[in-house]
Amino acid sequence: MTEVLRIEGVTKRFGALVASDDVSLDLRAGEIHALIGPNGAGKSTLIKQIAGELRPDSGVVRFLGQDVSRLDVAARARAGLGRSFQVSSVAADFSALQNVMLAVQGASGGVYRFFRPALKDAALREPAFALLARAGLAGRERVLASELSHGERRRLEIAMALALRPKAFLLDEPMAGMGTEGATQLTDLLDELRHEAPILLVEHDMDAVFRLADRITVLSYGRVLASGTVDEVRSNAEVRDAYLGEDA
Amino acid sequence: MREGWINAVILALLAAVPLAAWALDEPFVITLATKVAIFALAGVGLNFVLGFGGLVSFGHAAFFGLGGYAAGILASHAANYEPLMSWPFVLEGSQQMLVIWPVAIGVSALAALVIGALSLRTRGVYFIMVTLAFAQMLYYFAISWPSYGGEDGLSFYVRNGFLGVNTFDPLSFFTICCGLLLMALGLTDVLRRSRFGLALEAARQNPQRLLSVGIRPYGVQLVAFVISGALTGLAGALYADLNRFVSPNMLSWHTSGEIMIFVILGGVARLWGPVAGAGLYILLEHQLGGISDYWQVYLGLLLLVVVIFARGGVIGVLARKQDHD
Amino acid sequence: MTAVLIAEQVLNGLQYGVMLFLMAAGLTLVFGVMGLINLAHGSLYMVGAFACAAVAGWSGSFVLGLMAALAAAAAAGALVEVVVIRRLYARDHLDQVLATFALILIFSEGTRWVFGSFPLFLSVPPALSGAVMLPGGIEYPLYRLVIIGIGLGIAGGLFWLIGRTRLGMRIRAGEADREMIAALGVNIDRLYTVVFALGAALAGLAGALVGTIQSVQVGMGEPVLILAFVVIVIGGIGSIKGALVGALLVGMTDTLGKFLLPAGFGVFMEPAQASAVGSALASMLIYVLMAAVLVLRPRGLFGDA
Numbered sequence: 001m002t003e004v005l006r007i008e009g010v011t012k013r014f015g016a017l018v019a020s021d022d023v024s025l026d027l028r029a030g031e032i033h034a035l036i037g038p039n040g041a042g043k044s045t046l047i048k049q050i051a052g053e054l055r056p057d058s059g060v061v062r063f064l065g066q067d068v069s070r071l072d073v074a075a076r077a078r079a080g081l082g083r084s085f086q087v088s089s090v091a092a093d094f095s096a097l098q099n100v101m102l103a104v105q106g107a108s109g110g111v112y113r114f115f116r117p118a119l120k121d122a123a124l125r126e127p128a129f130a131l132l133a134r135a136g137l138a139g140r141e142r143v144l145a146s147e148l149s150h151g152e153r154r155r156l157e158i159a160m161a162l163a164l165r166p167k168a169f170l171l172d173e174p175m176a177g178m179g180t181e182g183a184t185q186l187t188d189l190l191d192e193l194r195h196e197a198p199i200l201l202v203e204h205d206m207d208a209v210f211r212l213a214d215r216i217t218v219l220s221y222g223r224v225l226a227s228g229t230v231d232e233v234r235s236n237a238e239v240r241d242a243y244l245g246e247d248a
Numbered sequence: 249m250r251e252g253w254i255n256a257v258i259l260a261l262l263a264a265v266p267l268a269a270w271a272l273d274e275p276f277v278i279t280l281a282t283k284v285a286i287f288a289l290a291g292v293g294l295n296f297v298l299g300f301g302g303l304v305s306f307g308h309a310a311f312f313g314l315g316g317y318a319a320g321i322l323a324s325h326a327a328n329y330e331p332l333m334s335w336p337f338v339l340e341g342s343q344q345m346l347v348i349w350p351v352a353i354g355v356s357a358l359a360a361l362v363i364g365a366l367s368l369r370t371r372g373v374y375f376i377m378v379t380l381a382f383a384q385m386l387y388y389f390a391i392s393w394p395s396y397g398g399e400d401g402l403s404f405y406v407r408n409g410f411l412g413v414n415t416f417d418p419l420s421f422f423t424i425c426c427g428l429l430l431m432a433l434g435l436t437d438v439l440r441r442s443r444f445g446l447a448l449e450a451a452r453q454n455p456q457r458l459l460s461v462g463i464r465p466y467g468v469q470l471v472a473f474v475i476s477g478a479l480t481g482l483a484g485a486l487y488a489d490l491n492r493f494v495s496p497n498m499l500s501w502h503t504s505g506e507i508m509i510f511v512i513l514g515g516v517a518r519l520w521g522p523v524a525g526a527g528l529y530i531l532l533e534h535q536l537g538g539i540s541d542y543w544q545v546y547l548g549l550l551l552l553v554v555v556i557f558a559r560g561g562v563i564g565v566l567a568r569k570q571d572h573d
Numbered sequence: 574m575t576a577v578l579i580a581e582q583v584l585n586g587l588q589y590g591v592m593l594f595l596m597a598a599g600l601t602l603v604f605g606v607m608g609l610i611n612l613a614h615g616s617l618y619m620v621g622a623f624a625c626a627a628v629a630g631w632s633g634s635f636v637l638g639l640m641a642a643l644a645a646a647a648a649a650g651a652l653v654e655v656v657v658i659r660r661l662y663a664r665d666h667l668d669q670v671l672a673t674f675a676l677i678l679i680f681s682e683g684t685r686w687v688f689g690s691f692p693l694f695l696s697v698p699p700a701l702s703g704a705v706m707l708p709g710g711i712e713y714p715l716y717r718l719v720i721i722g723i724g725l726g727i728a729g730g731l732f733w734l735i736g737r738t739r740l741g742m743r744i745r746a747g748e749a750d751r752e753m754i755a756a757l758g759v760n761i762d763r764l765y766t767v768v769f770a771l772g773a774a775l776a777g778l779a780g781a782l783v784g785t786i787q788s789v790q791v792g793m794g795e796p797v798l799i800l801a802f803v804v805i806v807i808g809g810i811g812s813i814k815g816a817l818v819g820a821l822l823v824g825m826t827d828t829l830g831k832f833l834l835p836a837g838f839g840v841f842m843e844p845a846q847a848s849a850v851g852s853a854l855a856s857m858l859i860y861v862l863m864a865a866v867l868v869l870r871p872r873g874l875f876g877d878a
Binding site for chain 2: 078093
């Protein structure tokens with residue numbers, strides 16, 4: 001059982017506010033590890049620190065055994081850390097296809113090519129079409145990203161994350177704003193993805209969490225409240241008090 | 249109307265007007281057309297970072313002026329038979345365009361590399377101010393440095409040579425400038441459609457997203473900035489050659505603003521925008537300038553109207569839809 | 574190079590800085606509260622100077638001229654805000670730069686149209702001309718001391734306004750979260766017009782005061798505008814304190830630089846050359862200062878990090 005991602009003792013303060021308080025967790029191959037907790041618990045802040053957007057005040061982030069704490073977002077992305085954002089972040093004036101082609105380009109490293117037209121480049125197009133199909137967006141390739149539905153944009157982000165041939169996924173509330181049907185489809189997709197690369201999943205949608213997660217870590221006020229298998233966490237009294245409520 | 253058709257019309261006008269003027273023996277009009285081509289080239293340079301890259305550089309006069317001074321200094325040294333440097337090696341002046349252009353491009357590109365490398369560390373209004381500041385530095389430097397005329401500028405009396413062509417002939421000089429403009433348009437078009445262009449556009453739209461796919465906006469934007477500076481610098485060299493005169497005015501922030509006007513009037517991020525914009529500007533300057541000494545008031549009003557109501561510029565209003573692949 | 578001379582230059586730098594502060598304060602308020610880059614601020618400076626020169630020339634009273642400057646600049650500012658600026662708040666920086674650049678063209682050429690190209694005459698009022706003896710044997714023009722006084726007084730006034738009045742509270746809240754104060758029922762349109770007009774009045778005042786020392790002519794506002802931008806970038810956009818510190822820093826650096834550098838170079842160069850090289854470097858000095866500050870603190874000294 002290999003550890004793909006491990007964070008140790010990560011702490012982050014914003015003035016007097018302790019957003020992350022000595023957080024440690026790990027992500028193993030083949031698993032979906034859900035990160036849950038009430039609003040303001042520091043889940044997104046933690047994701048940002050793992051992705052490289054924020055620098056922790058102390059602590060270490062290890063990816064594939066290497067200390068990546070000093071690497072920036074782009075370097076970690078190239079190392080294989082795929083990410084989706086809490087608020088969909090795509091290139092709005094590009095089509096879905098162009099967005100994914102951009103991601104393929106980032107992964108394959110040929111940015112400073114000046115002369116061949118990118119949009120006709122088969123090395124970018126074909127993988128992009130395949131990825132879009134995989135994410136359930138076949139037929140929507142030419143639609144402008146700003147005109148995609150909310151759920152489609154979520155899936156576009158996953159297609160882009162997939163383009164990086166990731167060794168781990170950081171997904172920040174992919175279900176947010178999805179209706180039931182969209183959520184079910186996305187849950188199916190995520191279930192499939194775990195075999196590709198393990199997923200650290202921040203989510204509020206408990207149905208999805210209980211269905212998908214192998215392990216759960218509960219965050220509250222920046223600290224890890226509990227961490228373990230789904231059953232362990234579900235029956236944990238503190239967690240029920242803080243977050244899940246009685247009928248979880 | 250499709251943008252492609254509009255571009256064809258602009259090109260046709262750009263070719264037809266000077267030819268007609270030549271046939272009708274109106275050399276002044278040919279000179280005006282040459283100005284359009286040169287301003288358009290400066291605008292094409294700026295448009296590359298401003299329109300496609302989304303970087304509001306308010307200091308492009310720096311490159312325009314550097315190109316101009318490169319041409320002026322080389323030409324005047326050659327005219328006086330005085331080398332620029334005798335130690336550690338002899339550096340002669342030159343009055344050959346084919347020598348002057350690479351120098352102008354090289355100097356501007358180098359300046360753009362330095363200015364860009366520092367400025368791109370900032371964003372938003374800070375970026376605008378920093379680019380302006382660098383241009384101002386060069387402006388004041390040019391005013392104070394006495395060897396090349398200082399505030400009065402530098403005249404060099406001979407039009408530079410291009411192979412065997414009689415470059416004093418207005419139509420010949422126009423053809424040279426127009427040729428360079430077309431090459432620049434071709435270059436920026438190819439770049440825009442390339443992988444590099446895709447990354448540059450993404451850097452404009454969503455830098456966070458670009459980072460998360462493993463590409464750093466800084467590098468892409470810096471390269472774009474250098475290319476942009478080089479093109480505007482070439483325009484500066486041609487402008488100096490046209491007037492056989494270069495002065496610190498080419499480095500002033502008014503000039504930076506004017507280059508922006510060419511771009512915005514024609515349509516930001518439209519390939520042929522700067523050509524349309526420069527054409528419109530020269531037309532206004534000539535026509536309105538004939539009517540009133542205070543024509544710039546009307547230019548200001550027009551610019552205001554365009555910015556507030558007709559954001560896409562001339563081409564935007566006519567084409568209504570971006571010419572995408 | 575006597576101590577008296579240096580002291581005089583320091584005072585000059587202080588006076589210059591205080592004038593820059595008047596310009597910069599308006600600029601930074603407008604950017605901080607409304608998020609707008611306003612290149613036409615220099616034109617409001619010019620309007621103030623012209624109004625003062627015209628009215629003072631006609632009435633013979635400098636005080637009337639000053640009041641005219643404040644009124645004219647504030648009115649021009651309010652008018653411009655309602656007609657043009659209001660449409661720019663939601664736009665991106667490029668649009669704001671271009672639109673306000675257009676305003677510069679309109680104001681400059683318009684002023685030239687009305688007043689002609691020759692500078693207007695504005696003299697120091699007789700009551701304030703003459704020099705004052707300061708401790709240390711320094712004889713310094715009374716008028717310049719008055720300017721320093723007025724400037725510092727206004728700085729104090731602004732701090733009081735921002736820190737202690739309801740208007741100031743709304744301004745600070747607006748800087749923090751524009752949408753929120755609208756939701757809380759503050760009349761945003763009026764607040765913005767007031768802030769803009771206030772900034773314009775300060776610029777007009779600066780123009781009128783400086784117009785006696787330098788000439789009143791079209792385009793006088795432009796060098797000052799650029800410097801004001803340098804000041805707020807150094808000080809941190811949106812911060813009045815930053816504007817004051819930045820303005821004093823820039824004023825001192827520029828004045829002392831123009832004084833000391835040519836003199837310094839004169840030690841080992843010929844006077845003509847030293848003067849040329851010295852002034853060239855002195856003019857660039859402020860921009861070098863700005864670049865240095867930005868490298869260390871990318872948001873300026875007191876800007877939000």
